[in-house]
Amino acid sequence: MKVLASIALNVFRESVRDKVLYNLVLFAVLLIGASYLLGQLTAGQDMKIIKDLGLSATSIFGLFIAVFIGIGLVWKEVERRSIYSLLAKPITRVDFILAKYAGLVLTLLVNLAVMAVALYAVLGAMTLLGPPSLVAALDAPPLDPRLLLAIGLIFVELALVTAVALFFSTFSSPILSAAFTFGLYIVGQFNADLKHFEQVVDSPAAAWLARALYYLLPNLAPFDIKALVVHGQPISAGYVLMTVSYGIVYIVFVLLAAALVFARRDFK
Amino acid sequence: MLAIQTEDLTKDYAIGFWRKRPRRALDRLTLGVECGEIFGLLGPNGAGKTTTLKLLMQLIYPTSGSASILGLPIGSLALKRRVGYLPEHPYFYDYLTAEELLTYFASLFGYAAAERRARVTQLLDQVGIGAERRLALRKFSKGMLQRVGLAQAILNDPEVVFLDEPMSGLDPLGRRDARALILELRKRGCTVFFSSHILSDAEALCDRVAVLARGRLVAEGRVAEILAFDVKGWELIVADIDRALLTRFGAQVSKATEIAHGRYVLELPGAAAPDRLLAELTAAGGKLVSLNPIRETLEDFFVKHVSADADAARGPAS
Numbered sequence: 033m034k035v036l037a038s039i040a041l042n043v044f045r046e047s048v049r050d051k052v053l054y055n056l057v058l059f060a061v062l063l064i065g066a067s068y069l070l071g072q073l074t075a076g077q078d079m080k081i082i083k084d085l086g087l088s089a090t091s092i093f094g095l096f097i098a099v100f101i102g103i104g105l106v107w108k109e110v111e112r113r114s115i116y117s118l119l120a121k122p123i124t125r126v127d128f129i130l131a132k133y134a135g136l137v138l139t140l141l142v143n144l145a146v147m148a149v150a151l152y153a154v155l156g157a158m159t160l161l162g163p164p165s166l167v168a169a170l171d172a173p174p175l176d177p178r179l180l181l182a183i184g185l186i187f188v189e190l191a192l193v194t195a196v197a198l199f200f201s202t203f204s205s206p207i208l209s210a211a212f213t214f215g216l217y218i219v220g221q222f223n224a225d226l227k228h229f230e231q232v233v234d235s236p237a238a239a240w241l242a243r244a245l246y247y248l249l250p251n252l253a254p255f256d257i258k259a260l261v262v263h264g265q266p267i268s269a270g271y272v273l274m275t276v277s278y279g280i281v282y283i284v285f286v287l288l289a290a291a292l293v294f295a296r297r298d299f300k
Numbered sequence: 301m302l303a304i305q306t307e308d309l310t311k312d313y314a315i316g317f318w319r320k321r322p323r324r325a326l327d328r329l330t331l332g333v334e335c336g337e338i339f340g341l342l343g344p345n346g347a348g349k350t351t352t353l354k355l356l357m358q359l360i361y362p363t364s365g366s367a368s369i370l371g372l373p374i375g376s377l378a379l380k381r382r383v384g385y386l387p388e389h390p391y392f393y394d395y396l397t398a399e400e401l402l403t404y405f406a407s408l409f410g411y412a413a414a415e416r417r418a419r420v421t422q423l424l425d426q427v428g429i430g431a432e433r434r435l436a437l438r439k440f441s442k443g444m445l446q447r448v449g450l451a452q453a454i455l456n457d458p459e460v461v462f463l464d465e466p467m468s469g470l471d472p473l474g475r476r477d478a479r480a481l482i483l484e485l486r487k488r489g490c491t492v493f494f495s496s497h498i499l500s501d502a503e504a505l506c507d508r509v510a511v512l513a514r515g516r517l518v519a520e521g522r523v524a525e526i527l528a529f530d531v532k533g534w535e536l537i538v539a540d541i542d543r544a545l546l547t548r549f550g551a552q553v554s555k556a557t558e559i560a561h562g563r564y565v566l567e568l569p570g571a572a573a574p575d576r577l578l579a580e581l582t583a584a585g586g587k588l589v590s591l592n593p594i595r596e597t598l599e600d601f602f603v604k605h606v607s608a609d610a611d612a613a614r615g616p617a618s
Contacts, residue, residue: 038407042393049395112391117452120357120385121408122377298360300313 036131043135086151102197103209182261188279189255195286220252303491304333308365327515340502341495343512349495384458390449394438423451442469463494534568537589
């Protein structure tokens with residue numbers, strides 16, 4: 033366990049020294065700039081828009097971190113041959129994959145946590161500075177704790193995307209891994225449509241194939257509860273639990289596949 | 301118990317894009333290395349030295365055959381705690397300092413914080429980069445990286461250490477230090493297995509060597525035996541003589557080359573008696589600069605065996 037923690041912390045240190053966290057500054061600037069502009073343009077809707085924009089930006093910035101670090105993490109070690117010295121130490125290849133994943137998820141978590149703080153800070157400032165009548169008229173409180181729920185599901189979704197990126201990086205080049213991961217991310221947003229494909233096609237084979245793909249490919253749409261949170265719509269605990277469980281099970285399978293591929297690989 | 305044992309160790313790589321075909325990188329290598337000896341694996345580029353080391357470190361898997369180190373199967377965690385490895389042209393995380401890198405690796409061996417600090421400090425001083433401990437590795441020269449590589453290979457006080465081209469990238473001072481380090485390891489009872497194409501290092505360090513060519517073991521033996529050859533000739537450097545004097549010794553000298561005014565390199569056949577010639581030269585006013593016997597070196601041995609293997613591979617028709 034200590035070994036895994038050492039490797040994971042080193043991944044985090046690499047991200048910090050590679051200046052990955054600089055994107056947080058960009059995020060904060062974007063959010064504050066947008067809130068100022070929207071405050072000038074809209075009447076009463078600015079709080080909702082800031083929440084929507086903040087959550088979307090969290091998701092997109094997180095996606096870039098997940099994909100761009102995830103695809104290079106293993107590839108870079110192999111390509112630069114730093115893995116030779118590392119694997120000669122008392123660790124297994126499965127340890128290596130799990131620790132790399134844990135380090136990347138830690139980086140993601142720190143990023144999302146800082147973004148969440150920035151979002152709440154902007155919302156807090158707007159509440160203090162805005163007219164009280166407008167705040168009272170909102171569907172949801174300005175500093176809604178359910179924003180954390182939305183960010184939590186974004187985190188699980190991005191942890192899944194990270195696992196996918198890591199899986200591709202165990203055997204593929206960064207460009208191909210990025211293409212595959214982004215491709216799966218986009219497919220994942222519309223995956224639910226495959227489940228009932230038989231309603232739009234006559235061929236049973238095509239319907240069967242679509243159903244198989246539905247189970248094989250990640251279904252990412254359920255992780256997106258931004259609209260529900262922003263508009264104060266109810267979200268059941270069962271839904272959140274099911275979605276998180278689905279995410280965890282999918283991550284476990286993807287990491288298992290990554291470990292299997294990596295364990296058999298020759299480092300020429 | 302042998303420190304390292306391989307039995308018919310074979311590795312084929314698949315080459316080609318569509319129609320993959322095997323290319324044999326290592327062919328049925330059977331070797332045994334005694335505990336406490338320095339063993340050199342020699343061969344030209346592409347002979348299979350790095351492949352052998354990677355197989356022993358389980359960075360690649362054998363196509364067939366087996367290997368064990370200290371009686372344990374290769375790749376086991378129990379074994380990894382007892383061995384060290386320096387890869388060829390090592391590369392480390394360039395965002396870390398040398399101290400951070402070694403501390404990180406030490407944590408993988410489970411050293412406690414205080415022990416880790418002491419060990420890392422001692423090792424950095426031992427390999428001569430104590431002053432640069434806080435410098436990012438991206439600023440290190442190739443030779444300095446090689447020193448870091450040596451330090452991380454012996455971080456866990458290993459019983460067996462594998463060094464792939466340990467002298468590569470080192471300047472003469474670095475090579476001297478690396479030699480001293482390897483000899484120090486042997487003194488502590490550590491078995492050293494290293495690959496090299498720098499034959500003088502193998503000559504100076506190894507108890508035994510094996511020569512690989514095209515993936516096959518072509519020779520193996522004690523360096524002392526391999527180097528126990530007759531003197532093939534003598535090389536004499538003399539000063540303050542003139543060409544007229546040299547003509548008197550024409551029959552004894554097989555070749556004379558003037559390297560500066562009045563200074564000559566004389567080559568004498570093995571059967572010649574250099575002391576008699578030397579006495580005559582000094583009596584005529586010449587001065588001796590140096591006298592060296594010309595013996596068959598490991599280089600000759602290496603070339604002879606590799607060439608023989610290449611001839612055998614070409615076959616009688618060619």
